[in-house]
Amino acid sequence: MPADDLMDFDAVLERYEPVIGLEVHVELSTASKMWCGCSTDFGGEPNTRTCPVCLGLPGALPVVNERAIESAIRIGLALGCSIATWCRFARKNYFYPDMSKNYQVSQYDEPIAHDGAVDVLIDGEPFTVPIERAHMEEDAGKLIHMGGATGRIQDAAYTLIDYNRAGIGLVEIVTKPILGAGARAPQVARAYMDFLRDQMRALGVSHARMERGQLRCDVNVSLMPKGSTTLGTRTETKNVNSLRAVEQAVVYEMRRQGAVLAGGGRVTQETRHWHEGGYTLAGRSKETAEDYRYFPEPDLVPVAPDPAWVEALRATIPEHPQARRERLRAAWGLSERDFGDLLMTEGALDAVAATVDAGCAPAAARKWWTGELARRANEQGLALDDLPITPRDVATVQGLVEAGVLTDRLARNVIDGVLAGEGSPEEVIARRGLAVERDEDALGAAVDAAIAADPGAAARVREGKTQAAGALIGAVMKAMGGQADAARVRALILERLA
Numbered sequence: 145m146p147a148d149d150l151m152d153f154d155a156v157l158e159r160y161e162p163v164i165g166l167e168v169h170v171e172l173s174t175a176s177k178m179w180c181g182c183s184t185d186f187g188g189e190p191n192t193r194t195c196p197v198c199l200g201l202p203g204a205l206p207v208v209n210e211r212a213i214e215s216a217i218r219i220g221l222a223l224g225c226s227i228a229t230w231c232r233f234a235r236k237n238y239f240y241p242d243m244s245k246n247y248q249v250s251q252y253d254e255p256i257a258h259d260g261a262v263d264v265l266i267d268g269e270p271f272t273v274p275i276e277r278a279h280m281e282e283d284a285g286k287l288i289h290m291g292g293a294t295g296r297i298q299d300a301a302y303t304l305i306d307y308n309r310a311g312i313g314l315v316e317i318v319t320k321p322i323l324g325a326g327a328r329a330p331q332v333a334r335a336y337m338d339f340l341r342d343q344m345r346a347l348g349v350s351h352a353r354m355e356r357g358q359l360r361c362d363v364n365v366s367l368m369p370k371g372s373t374t375l376g377t378r379t380e381t382k383n384v385n386s387l388r389a390v391e392q393a394v395v396y397e398m399r400r401q402g403a404v405l406a407g408g409g410r411v412t413q414e415t416r417h418w419h420e421g422g423y424t425l426a427g428r429s430k431e432t433a434e435d436y437r438y439f440p441e442p443d444l445v446p447v448a449p450d451p452a453w454v455e456a457l458r459a460t461i462p463e464h465p466q467a468r469r470e471r472l473r474a475a476w477g478l479s480e481r482d483f484g485d486l487l488m489t490e491g492a493l494d495a496v497a498a499t500v501d502a503g504c505a506p507a508a509a510r511k512w513w514t515g516e517l518a519r520r521a522n523e524q525g526l527a528l529d530d531l532p533i534t535p536r537d538v539a540t541v542q543g544l545v546e547a548g549v550l551t552d553r554l555a556r557n558v559i560d561g562v563l564a565g566e567g568s569p570e571e572v573i574a575r576r577g578l579a580v581e582r583d584e585d586a587l588g589a590a591v592d593a594a595i596a597a598d599p600g601a602a603a604r605v606r607e608g609k610t611q612a613a614g615a616l617i618g619a620v621m622k623a624m625g626g627q628a629d630a631a632r633v634r635a636l637i638l639e640r641l642a
């Protein structure tokens with residue numbers, strides 16, 4: 145645990161103005177890596193998704209992924225940025241074992257997108273986050289520290305390296321210093337990340353799963369004495385991997401730096417690491433740009449996107465995620481509470497929207513995705529969109545329920561089959577024999593048999609005690625393996641015993 149003194153949050157705000165900056169890495173979901181044809185699929189046997197290019201072997205030459213450039217431009221446009229008419233890649237030189245070339249190809253003073261702004265809503269009020277740049281670069285491999293208790297480098301006996309991730313395209317989005325947020329600074333940071341996550345998914349450029357490192361946030365925080373216009377010394381907290389942690393990291397650094405400054409100390413410019421316990425710890429002192437000896441990458445041609453192409457891409461930018469939420473909330477007519485539940489379940493809004501597009505009523509689609517399917521995903525530690533069922537499948541199942549072909553119970557059984565990989569809903573129904581029995585003769589025979597087997601219940605129903613029909617309905621449903629429409633069975637029983 146850290147031994148930092150912390151100042152009360154409100155006391156910090158009385159004396160200082162917080163300034164935050166967010167550097168976010170977005171891992172692109174292109175099929176292949178940035179400079180080679182290797183797959184970008186998550187996971188896989190270590191070092192199987194590699195080639196001479198992404199391993200940096202001598203003589204291997206990179207070729208830029210056109211789709212990655214398209215993604216970077218669309219990200220820039222979605223952030224309200226200007227798109228460079230000409231820009232280059234640069235080499236960032238350093239020694240890192242997870243980058244076997246000993247340099248990272250990035251962009252330095254010529255980013256593909258620059259000078260934008262996005263509005264986020266804080267308690268219903270828009271707050272503008274100024275964007276400095278969005279540039280392209282490549283991801284590094286993964287270090288796996290072995291032989292220690294914690295999996296951290298400090299107590300590791302040795303380290304393994306997996307280069308599967310090395311060379312996957314990244315777009316780094318950097319804000320300008322965000323001033324004027326005051327007490328709302330932690331919320332602004334969170335709302336901005338929330339915006340980015342939703343917008344990257346809507347653009348289809350990244351899966352943007354923070355827990356998988358597909359959206360990684362470095363949080364810069366500094367404090368400026370009230371009335372001053374000179375920015376204070378900032379710290380950079382690395383790889384904060386959830387929305388909640390982003391908010392907490394801002395609060396923690398504000399309180400920690402407040403205590404340092406109020407005690408007459410100076411904030412050290414450094415990299416810090418976020419700990420799930422809710423605090424930051426000092427890492428290395430921060431390198432400056434000069435340390436990296438940037439120079440233009442000689443193995444790649446400059447990027448000069450055709451303005452007509454950029455304009456065509458502009459037409460593909462989705463609406464602001466908050467505007468979309470408001471539009472869907474109004475269109476679906478769900479209660480405030482049901483819609484709130486939907487937003488709380490990660491991925492549910494998109495799943496429901498796609499299910500509604502496939503012809504399902506919003507209320508039914510919401511029920512499936514935030515109920516049964518959210519439960520199944522939870523049990524298996526999966527995200528909703530990892531479940532092997534499509535929104536179209538869900539719409540089909542719900543359609544069959546409404547047509548009376550399936551009861552709710554049978555529908556869940558069909559969902560089971562689809563999740564188990566038995567095929568489409570129709571195939572599962574055929575294979576498992578799940579459709580509701582529509583054959584009136586078969587139903588009638590089962591009703592007659594149930595009445596004959598339970599004369600006591602039958603007599604009570606004849607006397608007008610219709611609740612006694614429950615036992616008979618149960619017997620019929622059991623005899624039919626649950627594949628009868630209970631309302632129809634009840635009607636038949638009452639008809640016969642009238």
Ligand SMILES: [Zn+2]
Binds near residue numbers: 180181311
């Ligand atoms: Zn490769």
